[in-house]
Amino acid sequence: MSIEEDLIAWLKANLPTSPRLDIGLGDDAAVLNGYCESNPVVTTDMLTDGVDFVLEEIDPRQAGHKALAVNLSDLAAMAAKPVAAFVSLVLPRHGSGKLSATELAIILYEGMLPLAERLGIVIAGGDTNTWNGLLAISITAIGETTSRGPLKRSGAQPGDQLLVTGRLGGSILGRHLAVEPRVAEAIVLHERYPLHAGIDISDGLALDTSRLAEASGVGAILDLPAIPLAEDALRLSDRDGRSAIEHALGDGEDFELMLSVPDEAAQKLLRDQPLSVLITRIGEIVADAGLWQLDESGKRMPLAPLGYQHQGAK
Numbered sequence: 007m008s009i010e011e012d013l014i015a016w017l018k019a020n021l022p023t024s025p026r027l028d029i030g031l032g033d034d035a036a037v038l039n040g041y042c043e044s045n046p047v048v049t050t051d052m053l054t055d056g057v058d059f060v061l062e063e064i065d066p067r068q069a070g071h072k073a074l075a076v077n078l079s080d081l082a083a084m085a086a087k088p089v090a091a092f093v094s095l096v097l098p099r100h101g102s103g104k105l106s107a108t109e110l111a112i113i114l115y116e117g118m119l120p121l122a123e124r125l126g127i128v129i130a131g132g133d134t135n136t137w138n139g140l141l142a143i144s145i146t147a148i149g150e151t152t153s154r155g156p157l158k159r160s161g162a163q164p165g166d167q168l169l170v171t172g173r174l175g176g177s178i179l180g181r182h183l184a185v186e187p188r189v190a191e192a193i194v195l196h197e198r199y200p201l202h203a204g205i206d207i208s209d210g211l212a213l214d215t216s217r218l219a220e221a222s223g224v225g226a227i228l229d230l231p232a233i234p235l236a237e238d239a240l241r242l243s244d245r246d247g248r249s250a251i252e253h254a255l256g257d258g259e260d261f262e263l264m265l266s267v268p269d270e271a272a273q274k275l276l277r278d279q280p281l282s283v284l285i286t287r288i289g290e291i292v293a294d295a296g297l298w299q300l301d302e303s304g305k306r307m308p309l310a311p312l313g314y315q316h317q318g319a320k
């Protein structure tokens with residue numbers, strides 16, 4: 007059997023079904039149901055060996071998990087519930103290490119399935135090819151909004167407080183592989199509080215903050231001493247001499263949520279702390295366009311939008 011036939015046999019035996027999936031594997035395309043009333047939210051992200059992970063240094067399950075998780079983090083940023091994912095793999099023709107190409111594919115799926123199950127998303131289709139290059143994983147995820155509609159980047163208003171979940175910086179020490187997309191958290195917050203805007207921190211706090219501000223036609227001030235630092239940011243700082251704050255601002259791949267929340271609701275949210283993960287105020291939205299920082303003395307100065315810039319048009 008070809009790789010594709012082997013893999014499809016495995017997938018048929020191992021992928022869970024879903025009432026949202028009328029037709030899944032085994033036909034030319036998938037048919038999802040229930041989209042008459044809610045507009046589908048669609049996102050796609052491609053990960054490659056050598057850029058997003060180093061395959062020979064990790065368990066391939068981690069690459070599978072990450073590839074699905076980063077897509078779900080984008081759905082979380084829109085406060086959308088995940089419904090279905092489509093997985094396209096380009097496998098190295100001879101596999102990886104001792105693994106054949108088919109074995110590698112199965113292990114990648116094994117990395118995705120626990121997360122898919124936990125967040126209620128069905129893997130509804132995809133494509134598998136081999137080539138003489140490194141592994142590439144492209145996933146497209148589809149979600150649906152709650153009755154509140156999508157949470158956009160573009161709704162921030164002057165006077166909003168900027169809040170962030172979790173702790174930031176140093177994800178390269180391992181957290182970038184063990185991404186926990188904040189899907190449930192985003193939906194809870196969007197349903198309970200009048201959030202104005204949101205984004206997931208994928209490319210660096212400073213860069214992603216500037217993106218949210220720009221999309222909203224406003225500016226943002228980050229209160230640097232208030233930024234919650236991950237232990238990894240401190241460890242990495244010890245190692246490379248860059249400050250932990252710089253790591254928090256520029257490292258990216260934290261996959262935490264940043265939210266722009268009107269002042270009164272933000273104060274309530276901070277008091278309530280409704281999630282199991284900490285929510286911290288890290289700054290505010292101002293009318294003046296641009297990205298600003300408050301230093302320890304409370305002085306306002308321009309802040310460079312540090313972060314990971316993808317090559318190409320993204």
Ligand SMILES: [Mg+2]
Pocket residue numbers: 079080083205206208
């Ligand atoms: Mg994003």
